[in-house]
Amino acid sequence: MADTKELILDAAEQLFSQRGFDATSLRQITAKAEVNLAAVNYHFQSKEALIAAVFSRRMGPINAARLKALDRMEAEAGDSPVPLEKILEAFVGPVLCHPDIRRFKPLMARMYTEAEDRIQGIFIAAVAGVVARFGRAFQRALPELSPRELHWRLHFLIGMMAHALGAEHLIRAVSHGLCDPADCEALLPRILAFAKAGMTAPPPDTSSEEDTTRAGASCSLGGPKSRGTAEPPAEFVPPDGPGGGATKPPGPEGATAESVAEGPGRVDSFDVNSKERAAAGSTAGFVREDR
Numbered sequence: 001m002a003d004t005k006e007l008i009l010d011a012a013e014q015l016f017s018q019r020g021f022d023a024t025s026l027r028q029i030t031a032k033a034e035v036n037l038a039a040v041n042y043h044f045q046s047k048e049a050l051i052a053a054v055f056s057r058r059m060g061p062i063n064a065a066r067l068k069a070l071d072r073m074e075a076e077a078g079d080s081p082v083p084l085e086k087i088l089e090a091f092v093g094p095v096l097c098h099p100d101i102r103r104f105k106p107l108m109a110r111m112y113t114e115a116e117d118r119i120q121g122i123f124i125a126a127v128a129g130v131v132a133r134f135g136r137a138f139q140r141a142l143p144e145l146s147p148r149e150l151h152w153r154l155h156f157l158i159g160m161m162a163h164a165l166g167a168e169h170l171i172r173a174v175s176h177g178l179c180d181p182a183d184c185e186a187l188l189p190r191i192l193a194f195a196k197a198g199m200t201a202p203p204p205d206t207s208s209e210e211d212t213t214r215a216g217a218s219c220s221l222g223g224p225k226s227r228g229t230a231e232p233p234a235e236f237v238p239p240d241g242p243g244g245g246a247t248k249p250p251g252p253e254g255a256t257a258e259s260v261a262e263g264p265g266r267v268d269s270f271d272v273n274s275k276e277r278a279a280a281g282s283t284a285g286f287v288r289e290d291r
Contacts, residue, residue, distance in 0.1 A: 004043070007035060010033070012033075012050055012051075013107055014032070015028055017104070017106035018106070021051055021116070021119055022116065026047060048122065052126070055111055058107065059127070062098060066134070067130065070137060073090060074137070081137075081140035082137055085192060088157075088196060091134050092188070093188060096165070096187060097188055105165050109167075112166070113162055113166065135150070135154065138199075144203075149203050157195055164181060168181035
């Protein structure tokens, strides 16, 4: 029989996926888990911490798999950049082809697209180290892209993943069943080919945009750069998010598979500041019953 903490996590995951984060109350979660409200307070202290634990339980193993694959590819490449298609496979594959992805696909889609600040803060805290590590790999593979342009393309890449996770019913409907997004062997090579084409497309004419130095304050991978330079910044640093300032990944090379391999419910396992950032905006002390 599952312990109380797992019962709460299972119930919260199901209700968050079905109803959304704000629309799900702690009373609904405890009713579904058949536990009392004090158990939520004992194990998680706040609703925000519970959301972070639900997400971390799923993303921890996925991010560890991503980083393990990238570690292996970088070791094989030596001093050369890892080929772009390999980086894309390591970043996308562990998400879309996870053996239990169907169980938590709705949760993943909600986390990718949730606009509420505190939810995005939890998401950013969970993925900051991984994004930083992969960002540097993408920079080495695509040195011709400016920091701004690389940010845009990574944004679109993640958007493709979110759409594949959250809108699979649409392609089934419009293709009359011809396309099955649950078939990873069919989905993955297609999304990787599409992503590679997008990542390597010539940059658009952005002469009408404000200069890169001014834009660097809000869209920076590693500090402002002059327009047109092919030299990437020394280090990929995610932009400031609603959960706090940009987080420097742990260690000189950023996140590792070991730094994100954690047990269920850990809040502070992805980057050095994730616990503080995940708690931003949360209520200190006991959980309120009306949330």
